[in-house]
Amino acid sequence: MGLTPRVEIDLAKIKQNAKILKDLYGKKGIQMTAVVKGVAADIKIAETILESGITSLADSKISNLEKLKKANLKATMILLRTPAPSEIEKVVQYADISMNTEIGVIRALSNEAIRQNKKHKIIIMVEMGDLREGIMLKDAPDFIRETLACPGIEIVGIGTNFACFGGVVPTEQKMNEFSEFAKAMEQKFSLHLSYVSGGNSANYNWLMKTKNPGAVNHIRIGESIWLGRETATGKLIPQLHPDAFRFIAEVIESNIKPSVPFGSVEKNAFGESVSFENRGNVRRAIINAGRQDILVSGLTPMEPFELLGSSSDHMIIDSKHIHLQPGDEISFFLNYGALISAMTSPYVYKMYKNEKQRSRTYPCLTYMYRQEKSS
Ligand SMILES: *Cc1c(COP(=O)(O)O)cnc(C)c1O
Numbered sequence: 001m002g003l004t005p006r007v008e009i010d011l012a013k014i015k016q017n018a019k020i021l022k023d024l025y026g027k028k029g030i031q032m033t034a035v036v037k038g039v040a041a042d043i044k045i046a047e048t049i050l051e052s053g054i055t056s057l058a059d060s061k062i063s064n065l066e067k068l069k070k071a072n073l074k075a076t077m078i079l080l081r082t083p084a085p086s087e088i089e090k091v092v093q094y095a096d097i098s099m100n101t102e103i104g105v106i107r108a109l110s111n112e113a114i115r116q117n118k119k120h121k122i123i124i125m126v127e128m129g130d131l132r133e134g135i136m137l138k139d140a141p142d143f144i145r146e147t148l149a150c151p152g153i154e155i156v157g158i159g160t161n162f163a164c165f166g167g168v169v170p171t172e173q174k175m176n177e178f179s180e181f182a183k184a185m186e187q188k189f190s191l192h193l194s195y196v197s198g199g200n201s202a203n204y205n206w207l208m209k210t211k212n213p214g215a216v217n218h219i220r221i222g223e224s225i226w227l228g229r230e231t232a233t234g235k236l237i238p239q240l241h242p243d244a245f246r247f248i249a250e251v252i253e254s255n256i257k258p259s260v261p262f263g264s265v266e267k268n269a270f271g272e273s274v275s276f277e278n279r280g281n282v283r284r285a286i287i288n289a290g291r292q293d294i295l296v297s298g299l300t301p302m303e304p305f306e307l308l309g310s311s312s313d314h315m316i317i318d319s320k321h322i323h324l325q326p327g328d329e330i331s332f333f334l335n336y337g338a339l340i341s342a343m344t345s346p347y348v349y350k351m352y353k354n355e356k357q358r359s360r361t362y363p364c365l366t367y368m369y370r371q372e373k374s375s
Contacts, residue, residue, distance in 0.1 A: 004250040004329065005289035006349035007342040011048045013244035017225045018052035020239055025221075028213050033058045033078055035200070035222030038336060040064070040343040043071045044352055049225070050075055058220055062087050066094045080220065082125070082133055088112050097121040097195070099159060101133050103146050106153060113152030122147070123157035123195050126181065128174055132165035137181055144189055157195025157218065158182045162232075163202035169232050170199050170206045179214030186215070194218075204230030204237060223336050231336075247299060247332040247342055249289040249315070254324045257284045269311050276308075284308070285324045287315040293347045298338025302331040 018034060025032045033056040034049045036042070041064035046057055050073065058078035059065055065077045079098035083091045083105055091098050092112045100106050100122045113120040124144065127134030135143050147155060160178050162170040175198060182196045198216035199206075201224040207213070223231050228240030236242055259279045268274055270291070285305075290296065290313040299315075301307060306318040317330070324330075334342060342348045 002351055003349045004248055005293055005347065006248050006351050007334075008246045008248060008351050008353060009042075009045065010241070010244045010246075010353045011044065012354060013241035014045060014225065015048050015052045017228060017240045017244060018049050018054055021221055021224055021237075022052060022054055025207060025219055028207060028210070029217060030198070030207070030213060031056075031218050033076075033218065033220045034225060035059070035080065035220050036068075037061065037064065037080070038222045038226055038339055038343070040340075041068055042343060042350070043068070043073070046071075046073055046075075062090045062094060066090060069094050078123075078220075083109065092116050092118060092120050095120075097123060097156060099123045099125050099133070101125050101135050103143060106147055106150055110150035110152035118152070119154045120152055121154045121156045123159045123197055124155060125159050125161065126178070128160045128162065128168070128170075128178055130162050130164055130166040130168040132161060134160060140181075140185060141188065144185060144191075148189065155191055155193075157193050157197055158185060159195065159197030159218075160199065162199045164200070170203045172206060172210060175203075175206055175210065175216060176214060179216050182215045201230055202232040205232055226339060227334070227336065243333065245334055245339055245342070246302070247289075247294060247334050247338065247348075248329050249287045249332075251285045251324045251326050251328040251330065252288045253286040254319070254326065254328075255284060256281050258282075259318075274309065283319045283321075283323060285317050285319045285328075285330075287317060287330055288313075289348075290314045293341075293345055295337045295341040298335040298341070299332040300335075302333060305330070 022032045032054060034054050035058045036046055037059045039045050041059050046068055056076035056078060057068060058080050060081035062079055065079060068077060076096045079091055079095040082101045083098055085105060088108045089112055092109060109120050125134045126140055127136050147153060162168055182193060185191060186193050195218045196215045197218040197220060200220050201222060203219060223229060224237060226245060228237055228242040230237055259282045260276045290310045292312040296310040296315060308316045308318055
């Protein structure tokens, strides 16, 4: 028991997930960086990741890398998002490597690096079709030539990203194309690319199938570590824990009430028109967390309860045949959106479990697997 609402963080499960993934990718010659933006670059979690043998951490926010550096974590810090011009000074100070797509930004990084007596390392991101960050392949040679003329910059990698904006899948063909392109640039400009960085948690199926990852030697993984899923189709990865994080809130009212609102009905607190199926009287329980605390739409109850809806500070569930009482705790699985909101919410307590306090595996996990199969 503890205060609610809280997120319970099982560090032992996170460590196992990280290690299994690191070994899977390692077997194919691919080094793995842990992407910690999904857990708000939490220090205890980052330390756990480093205990698994992973040596680099990445985030899209420079403020998170600053926090990790100031906590004295010994890891290579990678900035995933191309730097905003206003954050150049901090990027050179706190990121060992940043990902880039704008020559003006690279020149500014170069000048700042010289001022700070450093060389700033960069990975150049190229566009393979997903249409978020990246320069077009045809523009890359000129771009690299101009970057090589920046005295404060060292090119350590070429990277690409999939399945983030456009939902484009890293197929064998796409990955080969990317690999061949990286090889060609390496030869043309005599580069030494320590990071041919092929993607994220959406690359899992490619990895399992491919016989030859080619020049790809690096991958950036977040969601698979935290939630045990690949993200191209959203399936669970065998042997990984899907419940390293659990959201727990508490019943504050439980009563038998009608399933349909009565009175004249207009919009709810969020301006939405809602309608409800009439199933007579049901056991309605009110839970002490709502949309102000967490992304409610990203929660799935671990027991076969039905989440009927939410307002800013309450969730309403139909507890079916179970009679809940105030003080009963309700556990939920989180999707990535819910995880982000739980970890960044000031209203959600964070509770850590280590090897000894390891959380019991819920019998209702079987319920989740069943749901997954039927969906
Ligand atoms: C967020 C992000 C990742 C990690 O994605 P996951 O799906 O959590 O593995 C990798 N690369 C970039 C550029 C990102 O922004």
